[in-house]
Amino acid sequence: MSNVINEQATEHAHHDHHHPAKGFKRWLYTTNHKDIGSLYLIFSLTMFLIGGAMAMVIRAELFQPGLQLVDPHFFNQMTTVHGLIMVFGAVMPAFTGLANWMVPMMIGAPDMALPRMNNWSFWILPFAFLILLASLLMPGGGPAFGWTFYAPLSTTYSNDNTALFVFAVHIMGISSIMGAINVIVTIVNLRAPGMTWMKLPLFVWTWLITAFLLIAVMPVLAGAVTMVLTDKYFATSFFDAAGGGDPVMFQHIFWFFGHPEVYIMILPAFGIISTIVPTFSRKKLFGYASMVYATSSIALLSFIVWAHHMFTTGMPVAGELFFMYATMLISVPTGVKVFNWVATMWRGSISFEIPMMFAIAFIVLFTLGGFSGLMLAITPADFQYHDTYFVVAHFHYVLVTGAVFSIMAGAYYWLPKWTGNMYNETLAKWHFWLSLVSVNVLFFPMHFVGLAGMPRRIPDYALQFADFNAIISIGGFAFGLSQLLFVLVVFKCARGGEKAPAKVWDGAEGLEWEVDSPAPYHTFETPPEIK
């Protein structure tokens, strides 16, 4: 592959006139996958901080029993918008940003296949979130019905923020679908010669599968919000029993989207971890093929487990049994993944750079979230866990120490490639260790209060939960503040630092390490040959 580098160098000189425009127009008009990737990532980090600030409001109110800071209606708006922003504004755009940056470089493509659509799919996003955030300022406030917007709380019993919420979700959905189409078209059509399916880096594989999930379920979400809209404003009765509808049907439709959505937020994470662990173990990924099959099985199973979010809604016992068995089944391919990562490390030559630290934390803590997920699958026990802090602990382990940690791991792993500079190791270490400790102080005791009977989404609680809630809040503030260190690391890294070589990590494999650091504005205009 060494001829690739030479080709790149000549290509680069040849295309000097293709350098980006200056100023704001560069970013507004850009069709370059690296620019758009950066936009997505910066946007996601901004949303992460805004959503995090809302979490701080929640934790401040819950620091002590009694109502201190906010009224319950505003508290509900905070939990709702925190969830929406973190899911649709922070985690999903971060993965799309990583896909934009890395997928073309990993498969030897010059850019995404549909660059103009790429521009559009990013630039409609800020407006979606402006609409969502602006709804907080309208009379009666923003969405207060939970990010799951169960009818009829979101229809008959909501104020007019529902209309803005629906519009914002539609825009987010359009953006996601366009992004997903772009990823699929790019991977199917723009692989370099010789890049056969079973040579694809796992991050590309997991994103390909994720993109199919997105295309399958985002329209379902669009359908759900549209029905909510027409129920509220156009006298339909999809979810209103008085007109022949059924509020539980809303939950079936929502979770038919919602469960695959969970995997949309974790499959790319699996890809990132499967990239980082071999690099710093200096050993090939164990069980590449079984990783691909496991990811596909998880994706397929994700379509037949949705009602495990709804065990208490009053399902026939046969339905409960089916969804319990199907859900338990997911732990098999997920287990295979964890075993494969451990086997990759086994008898490797391991070193502990920051991306690897985050990856190891991911494996342990994501697995913890997986265990509580398995517990939640046991229907009789779920009746006790459901809608308590046990569930809150579960999905934050999967989404924060899972998805978010993998994004952090990926960001540290590829930052030198993006900026051409090494990040500040000392600050990064502080960021890692502070995050690791505080995230567990934050989320681990939630298991206890949940088991002891504290429901989720309440602004005030009984006295026996007070001690743990104080600890949880302290962990929350510490974790929130620690993330400012991450912002500082990224900012400093973008500004300067020790120069990074083309192959930043000695154990790394893949085409992205064959191009200079920082990656030139245009890469692989002539496709590389893969042996």
Added chain:
Amino acid sequence: MGKLRYTLWLILVALPQLALANSQFNMRKGVTDISNNVYELHMTIFIICCVIGIIVFAVMFWALIHHRKSKGAKPAQFHESTKVEILWTAIPFVILIAMAIPATKTLIAMEDASKADITIKVTGSQWKWHYEYMGEDIAFYSILATPKDQIDNQAEKTEHYLLEVDKPLVLPINKKVRFLMTSDDVIHSWWVPDFAVKKDANPGFINEAWTRINEPGMYRGQCAELCGKDHGFMPVVVEALPEDEFATWLADAKQAKEQAAAADAALLDQTLSKDELVVLGEQVYMASCAACHQPTGMGLPGVFPALKGSPIVLGDVNDHIDIVLHGKPGTAMQAFDKQLSIKQLAAVITYKRNAWGNNTGDVIQPSQIQAAIDAAAEAN
């Protein structure tokens, strides 16, 4: 190596302490056979997860410690093994089947609400529970009893803060009690951890659940489904009595109901003073109206309308009585004709028409309320 063994030992000793039932840390065993089964299932799956986790992470940390580059570890070349991969797919599968069997048994028992001794219809509404003893002609609302001062940190919080109600649901022990759950507005979820019963109350549909309580006592739970602003303030309290005491309670409740009816009838001929009505009306308002319309009568703009200066409150008395009695369909405004007595209704309407600068001077008598109720019944 000594360190590792010590840590493992510590975990094995510490875990059962953490996992003690009825502690602050763990699920309650509860007071029914079912809740005990659920607790056992919970502990079984928890221990299985712990064992798997300890094995997997012991292997991983062994590698992290011994296969470090800084220790001069050279990477091995293997990257697949069909044998191992089949093994670690098959073993979890077998464990899952072993787990599914007891779970299935318990679930089937939980969902069999047949042959019940008594049936209670549980209706959720924003933000209170209504209990109806089917066939016994007893029904009442159960509302949070924690004073607002405690919630607002103006008074010291007492032991059962937020888990206390004015009238608990009273049930007999050793009887199979069937619950029929429904809702008047949004989705609520009726949950008592000690019974392992959590079932959604869906508007327009009826769900079934059951319990058989083994020990007398007070059992406390909460609404478990986000149901709007005061979701955190609608507790469930069940008082379980021995069978004979339950029979006495039931007889007393029936007698009290007859007395209340007689008192209402006597009210029809009386004229109550404005002062008496306003004093009572303020109490009723704070308990039943202030959650939405606020103690100040200002409402929450965009969500709940203000009563201060409201055209309905300042307008025709009959329209005002009508909306309080029958609610406003398609909004959060509930019908209060079944929730409050005619005296309470007269008082609260009088209060609203004279509070916060709504100086209409109107005084509404219980007989007017009764007339409106009769007229509505006739119209139907």
